[in-house]
Amino acid sequence: MKRIITLYDKDNLEKFFPYVDGFIVGSELFATRLTRSFSISDINEIIEKSNQNNKEIFLMVNQMFTDHQLIEFIKTFKTIEYLNLTGVVVADLGTVVELINLGIKDKIIYNPETLLTNTIDFNFLSSEGIKGAYVAKEITLEDILTIGANKNYQLFMVGHGHLNMFYSKRKLLDNYQELTKSELDYTNLQNLKIVEPKRKDSPYPIYQDKAGTHVFRSKVMNSFTFLEELKTVVDYFIIDTIFKNDDYGLLVAKLYRNGIDPKNQSEIEDSYHEKWDNGFLDNKTYYKRGRE
Secondary structure, eight states, X not given: OEEEEEOSOGGGGGXXXXXXXXXXXXXXXXXXXXXXXXXXXXXXXXXXXXHHTTOEEEEEEOOXXXXXHHHHHHHHXXXXXXXXXXXXXXXXXXXXXXXXXXXXXXXXXXXXXXXXXXXXXXXXXXXXXXXXXXOOTTSOHXXXXXXXXXXXXXXXXXXXXXXXXXXXXXXXXHHXXXXXXXXXXXXXXXXXXXXXXXXXXXXXXXXXXTTEEEEEEXXXXXXXXXXXXXXXXXXXXXXXXXXXXXXXXXHHHHHHHHOOOHHHHHHHHHHTTOOEEOTTTTSOXXXXXXXX
16 A cells, blocks of 8 residues: 655655655646645656656646636646656546546546445446546445455545535635625635534634635544555555645654554644544444435
8 A cells, every 4th residue: 555645845855755655746727625736847846856766646636627627727737747647636527538538548546526435436437447546535444445355446545634525616715705894815725714603612624725615524534543454455545634734744644654653643633733533434424314
């Protein structure tokens, strides 16, 4: 199982080399929910350094595109050293088709967020010859092990970080800014939270970027309890450091490389004012039917 982490600062790339197998980077031009948006020149520099040091490098392309946006994305994509990428993470099937047409189907990783919850759905694009797919974040360890035992290509999973649970293309924080007549621009601010009256102890991170508005779980998912079992089926384990910098990323990456220490975990939680849980790995998702 390879460990891949999102990056905040390209100058910290080498610090991660002892602890991770590769990196995920992106730009707000074609990606969303990024730890940091990089320029195209920075992305090409990161690709080059990763290749030189035998580290894998993935490009995040998880925006949903209109036809016009997809055309513009392909123009931008061709300015990236994409042949030197390990993979491209995409959410839009239209993007999958365009990248296949570019002759790089073996670099495509399909990630439609919540959709790949069983073996049939997970293997949906395996006949196209793409590299792999992400399992949904909302499924249990048992589900992941079942999918992994029957996978037809490589399995990716988000194993650590804030999990997004709501997305709208609308700029909801802009609406809030207009309503409150605030002079503060909320776009790309990563320190905002919303609080429900009944859950005052569980604030939800909320974030608005070029692609829209996103709300995340209040707790940070970790996978230490189930790591040995996950290693048997997961090809790529993703550490997502959104809302954090590389100092945090290094602390977490060391734990996943060297082993969890309860004391170190508590220190990280206290320092970054967060609480960790197992996400949905041991907690099956149920949908309640409303009154008829």
